[in-house]
Amino acid sequence: MERVYNFSAGPAMIAQSVLEKARDELVCYADKGMSVMEMSHRSSMYVDIFNQTKALLKQLMNVPDEYEILFLQGGATLQFSAVPLNLMTSGKADYVDSGNFAHLAAEEARRYGEVRIVASSREDNYTYVPALDGIRWNADADYAYITTNNTIYGTRYTAIPDTGAVPLVADASSNILSEELDVTKFGVIFAGAQKNIGPAGLCVMIIRRDLLGRQNALCPKLMNWELESKNDSMLNTPNTYGIYMAKLGFEWLRDLGGVPAIYQQNVYKANLLYDYLDNSALFTAPARRECRSLMNVTFVTGDPEKDAAFVKYAAARGLVNLKGHRSVGGMRASIYNAMPVEGVKKLVDVMKAFEKENA
Amino acid sequence: MERVYNFSAGPAMIAQSVLEKARDELVCYADKGMSVMEMSHRSSMYVDIFNQTKALLKQLMNVPDEYEILFLQGGATLQFSAVPLNLMTSGKADYVDSGNFAHLAAEEARRYGEVRIVASSREDNYTYVPALDGIRWNADADYAYITTNNTIYGTRYTAIPDTGAVPLVADASSNILSEELDVTKFGVIFAGAQKNIGPAGLCVMIIRRDLLGRQNALCPKLMNWELESKNDSMLNTPNTYGIYMAKLGFEWLRDLGGVPAIYQQNVYKANLLYDYLDNSALFTAPARRECRSLMNVTFVTGDPEKDAAFVKYAAARGLVNLKGHRSVGGMRASIYNAMPVEGVKKLVDVMKAFEKENA
Numbered sequence: 190m191e192r193v194y195n196f197s198a199g200p201a202m203i204a205q206s207v208l209e210k211a212r213d214e215l216v217c218y219a220d221k222g223m224s225v226m227e228m229s230h231r232s233s234m235y236v237d238i239f240n241q242t243k244a245l246l247k248q249l250m251n252v253p254d255e256y257e258i259l260f261l262q263g264g265a266t267l268q269f270s271a272v273p274l275n276l277m278t279s280g281k282a283d284y285v286d287s288g289n290f291a292h293l294a295a296e297e298a299r300r301y302g303e304v305r306i307v308a309s310s311r312e313d314n315y316t317y318v319p320a321l322d323g324i325r326w327n328a329d330a331d332y333a334y335i336t337t338n339n340t341i342y343g344t345r346y347t348a349i350p351d352t353g354a355v356p357l358v359a360d361a362s363s364n365i366l367s368e369e370l371d372v373t374k375f376g377v378i379f380a381g382a383q384k385n386i387g388p389a390g391l392c393v394m395i396i397r398r399d400l401l402g403r404q405n406a407l408c409p410k411l412m413n414w415e416l417e418s419k420n421d422s423m424l425n426t427p428n429t430y431g432i433y434m435a436k437l438g439f440e441w442l443r444d445l446g447g448v449p450a451i452y453q454q455n456v457y458k459a460n461l462l463y464d465y466l467d468n469s470a471l472f473t474a475p476a477r478r479e480c481r482s483l484m485n486v487t488f489v490t491g492d493p494e495k496d497a498a499f500v501k502y503a504a505a506r507g508l509v510n511l512k513g514h515r516s517v518g519g520m521r522a523s524i525y526n527a528m529p530v531e532g533v534k535k536l537v538d539v540m541k542a543f544e545k546e547n548a
Numbered sequence: 549m550e551r552v553y554n555f556s557a558g559p560a561m562i563a564q565s566v567l568e569k570a571r572d573e574l575v576c577y578a579d580k581g582m583s584v585m586e587m588s589h590r591s592s593m594y595v596d597i598f599n600q601t602k603a604l605l606k607q608l609m610n611v612p613d614e615y616e617i618l619f620l621q622g623g624a625t626l627q628f629s630a631v632p633l634n635l636m637t638s639g640k641a642d643y644v645d646s647g648n649f650a651h652l653a654a655e656e657a658r659r660y661g662e663v664r665i666v667a668s669s670r671e672d673n674y675t676y677v678p679a680l681d682g683i684r685w686n687a688d689a690d691y692a693y694i695t696t697n698n699t700i701y702g703t704r705y706t707a708i709p710d711t712g713a714v715p716l717v718a719d720a721s722s723n724i725l726s727e728e729l730d731v732t733k734f735g736v737i738f739a740g741a742q743k744n745i746g747p748a749g750l751c752v753m754i755i756r757r758d759l760l761g762r763q764n765a766l767c768p769k770l771m772n773w774e775l776e777s778k779n780d781s782m783l784n785t786p787n788t789y790g791i792y793m794a795k796l797g798f799e800w801l802r803d804l805g806g807v808p809a810i811y812q813q814n815v816y817k818a819n820l821l822y823d824y825l826d827n828s829a830l831f832t833a834p835a836r837r838e839c840r841s842l843m844n845v846t847f848v849t850g851d852p853e854k855d856a857a858f859v860k861y862a863a864a865r866g867l868v869n870l871k872g873h874r875s876v877g878g879m880r881a882s883i884y885n886a887m888p889v890e891g892v893k894k895l896v897d898v899m900k901a902f903e904k905e906n907a
Contacts, residue, residue, distance in 0.1 A: 193580075198588070226793070406659070409626065509582075
């Protein structure tokens with residue numbers, strides 16, 4: 190069976206060499222006589238895998254020693270609740286509403302305290318991210334919250350705000366490891382794994398250690414960052430296989446040259462699409478130019494029937510999952526780290542052919 | 549590489565044919581051109597896998613229609629918090645303290661309300677499960693809680709208590725699908741996957757529908773059973789690959805003849821070990837005979853040095869992870885559904901040889 194180019198927003202493509210390595214090791218890992226799935230999380234063979242995974246992420250993202258790295262379950266959504274439960278000591282937080290997931294995170298935080306939306310692009314269908322220089326952050330906030338890339342709308346922050354003494358919390362699910370992030374500017378970075386890291390069911394957390402220990406008494410044990418930190422992500426059995434897959438993905442990225450190298454490739458891939466879109470008579474890109482995402486490229490014909498026809502046309506040519514999110518319609522090409530350049534080139538060719546046939 | 553017999557308490561052995569099927573489908577699933585790990589959880593190809601998994605569990609456990617089946621993240625431990633957050637409407641619950649995990653579940657429930665320990669074997673090192681006929685359940689409890697099998701101590705309930713109108717909640721992590729459970733006797737059954745279902749990172753839930761909608765206002769969104777039920781376990785991206793692995797495991801069990809057939813095999817396997825232990829001059833089984841587990845067989849020599857020597861001796865012969873839990877010492881052979889009869893026979897042979905050499 191030939192592999193397709195899968196433009197899904199997540200779960201998303203994984204590099205073929207990573208999948209092949211996982212396949213080769215699936216029944217028996219190295220000389221251990223068992224699958225990684227069968228290893229006790231307390232065994233030295235598994236703890237080795239875990240420690241390597243953590244060290245690789247630390248290296249790839251230049252995570253300073255004063256930050257803890259956790260591999261938790263529940264995806265980013267569980268952290269929408271965990272963030273306020275771990276940080277809302279005075280009961281107030283600032284949120285930037287730049288998209289659906291930012292909105293959901295703010296809604297969830299309201300369960301636990303006062304949420305101030307300090308900036309929003311909601312009224313404009315999230316076609317841009319609110320400008321950072323216009324934001325008045327509150328000095329009394331327990332934390333300030335942003336979403337670095339907005340998967341559904343194809344927008345992203347190209348700079349990181351300075352929130353002073355207020356710790357900045359970021360959901361980086363859809364652009365982690367795709368471009369360099371200066372970890373020192375953040376209090377907490379978290380990311381669901383299923384876009385740029387590995388299979389779904391894992392959430393990677395990077396937490397400045399001084400922020401540990403602020404949890405609410407009602408915080409469920411498994412969401413308590415301090416406890417998870419004291420137990421090195423093994424308060425209970427973690428998603429052991431998901432962590433192993435993340436390790437294979439991190440090794441692949443390291444061998445490619447790390448984040449600086451993949452960033453160059455990501456810019457190249459995104460420009461192939463945006464350059465074509467900017468010159469197309471059929472397709473347009475609704476996201477504002479200055480905050481275009483490198484990971485999720487949204488585009489429309491302006492005619493829902495033509496959109497549907499294009500999605501079908503592309504699928505017949507091995508380019509799948511190009512339909513936009515149900516809340517916005519149109520098309521979306523998610524071109525995470527693991528999408529080969531060839532996949533994007535083929536997409537542009539197919540768009541050109543469709544445009545010609547529908548001129 | 550030859551596969552070992554892995555007696556780990558969890559993550560634990562998975563049937564070799566299941567692992568081989570997973571290996572063969574890892575890079576490309578059927579004619580889909582992608583790995584299951586890469587499938588959007590909203591795609592029809594993945595929803596098919598999900599629905600089949602659910603239908604298989606329903607069939608294997610005879611789950612009546614008035615029960616919802618959920619596949620959640622966070623293992624059983626997240627449910628230690630979710631149970632009180634979803635069911636403690638008046639703030640009181642009854643717990644049976646039959647082991648470490650029962651104890652931890654009760655501790656966690658105390659965060660949210662009043663916990664009455666209605667029976668306990670804690671003072672006797674959990675060498676038995678408290679007798680059900682001696683328990684005085686409180687009629688005003690929001691729920692009553694038991695652990696059906698105690699992994700660390702090797703004990704289990706062989707009957708299910710009648711708690712009248714009070715819903716019975718059971719953590720069945722370590723014996724689900726190993727013997728028939730009459731689902732109608734329970735309000736809620738939950739189980740971490742990593743013992744008898746598949747890889748870690750998944751929690752299977754069976755919930756009587758009339759118990760949905762009782763959650764506390766502070767219940768984190770992702771722990772809200774009603775919301776998860778309304779979204780068919782896809783409030784956010786679930787552990788898609790873990791669910792697929794569960795499907796392969798369920799198919800394997802169905803093809804073997806289902807729970808009645810595996811139960812016969814489990815009784816046979818456990819008896820091989822207990823019969824030998826009852827006649828050994830070196831090894832003894834600390835768990836009381838009337839509540840012996842079929843899944844976790846604990847045994848000791850009475851001499852920690854000899855215990856350690858045996859664990860080493862067995863490992864050298866391809867029988868690994870026989871060391872008992874750090875809290876009790878000695879040995880533990882976890883012989884879940886996927887442990888072949890041959891593995892148990894080999895263990896008995898190796899125990900006999902060790903006994904002879906150490907007579």
